[in-house]
Amino acid sequence: MVSYISKRIVQTAVVLLGISLVTFLLLQVVPGDPVALMLDRRADPATIAAVRHQLGLDLPLPQQYLNFVNGVIHLDLGNSYFTKAPVFASLFRAFQVTLKLASLSFLFAIVLGISCGMIAALYRGKWLDSSLMTLSIIGVSAPSFWIAIILQIIFGLKLNLLPISGFDTPIAYILPSIALGTRYAGSIARITRTSMLDVIKQDYIRTARAKGAKRRAVIIHHALKNAMIPIITLVGTELGNMLTGSMLIEKVFSIPGIGKLAVDSMSNRDLPLLEGTVMYIALVFVVVNLLVDISYAFIDPRIRYGKGAAS
């Protein structure tokens, strides 16, 4: 177990290093000189050179890259070119907002998704199953920003029940969380159903039923636990998606989260902020993947002993 986990951690570190390199190189090819964008258009060459020097942009590329990696390790991501605020602080502030939104929609998606999927599996072929699956395919196929707008029209403008923007009061969280979670609830419901149906066919479920275990006990203790692996894979990537902020939902509801930060830094060519945001997002993704892999090993011992070394 320990060797499996440490192997995965080393692999993760390599991938992170690769990501930092790709991010760094990608930002070198951005058209437009950020220093020129930052300063007045008529700034004289001497000032531009001084600013470049001050930002370390005149160093050779490998040196700049080392500085960047060194900064990342020390949680010092530099200051935004525009607001002059430390990138780390802005990231942290946006992260808190995104974390709230993500955890609420995550909860919504998991509870709704797993329960609908289980009900559909248990009533396989009945009208309940087909109507739940129809709903879930609609949830998966509708763009989240469109669902957000529909919710705004119905609950905000027509019924006048909930606020349609901002993120200050707890009640304002409701619509964004539902809008962000619906799509994931749909895909979780579908995979839960498939996975449950797969497991229910297995011999050990029949054995458990044959030895007299109650249907409900079998479903909870045997079936659901074994059906968890595909669900966790999906939930893991979705958690990553949510934590990195849904720019679309944040745009519709004007929420100042990570997604908005990413969009802003991209349109302003704010390199330190962009580097920081991209590194943050990649880090979340990679760490969530790592946790998902490790959780497999806990749930299913076969993974630990068997294909642990395979990439």
Add this chain to the structure above:
Amino acid sequence: MKKFFSFFNKQKKFEEDILNGEMEYSSYYKDSLKRFRRNKAAMFCLSIIVLLGLVALLASIVAPYDPSYQDYTSVLAQPSAKHWFGADEYGRDILSRIIYGTRVSLSIGIFAQLLASIIGITLGAVAGYFGGIVDSVISRIMEIFSAFPDLIFAMAIMTFMGKGVLNLYIALGLLTWVRTARMIRGAVIQLKEKEYVEASRASGGTSFRIIVKHLIPNCLSTIIVLVTLGIPNAIMYEASLSFLGLGIQPPTPSWGNMISAAQSVIGFLPVYSIMPGIAIMITVIAFNIFGDGLRDALDPKLRT
């Protein structure tokens, strides 16, 4: 003993019938087609896809108005017999713009998938066939590519390369090739141990020949399914990017940029935001169910 001979004779008769062409082996694709035809939902979705394709091709005939014709007397007109879905902020007919949007969405879906398939099949097959260090390098590249959230990655590419339809194809292609590459790599790893690969190698087939002549054709059903299921994905990304203002630029109508434009008038003209979304939904559902049906018919093992 007599019984045995009667069986033997029957077997012989069976073989003769096949040789004489009076009876045919039911081939793999024929079987798949039969299985697919039985799937009513998938058949229905196929007809919707054909319909969408026709609408896209014949947009100029089907659409009641020119999508960029501005009628200043009907700015933000409510739905009526004249404008079924109303008219937008420039007085352009919304229905006509949705119809032309079909063309944009379908072409983006198809071209982005084409690019993703070319990259994905090549790298996946090479990684799976050669294994070892080549595989490790390609696998790490795939991991790095998939470490970025999809939409941010596409946005970054669009920001760096500039807006434009061609760049959109490239961004979406680069976004989705990893999935194809993973599946093809897995399939090739299994297939390369087969006898026919060994036979080809023994008779002097080069690696290139083995990959192109034997391995890729044997992955064909996987590829068909991946492309079909990738199209709705690309359509969804296009809509999202256009909604954020990084995809298709107005005045070219796209479902995503229409929803974005409609945002400022959601209270006054809700139909403007609702209808393009329904168009996206119908297209995505049709491709998804059709793709699922294809997968079940071609290769039930692919089911996840």
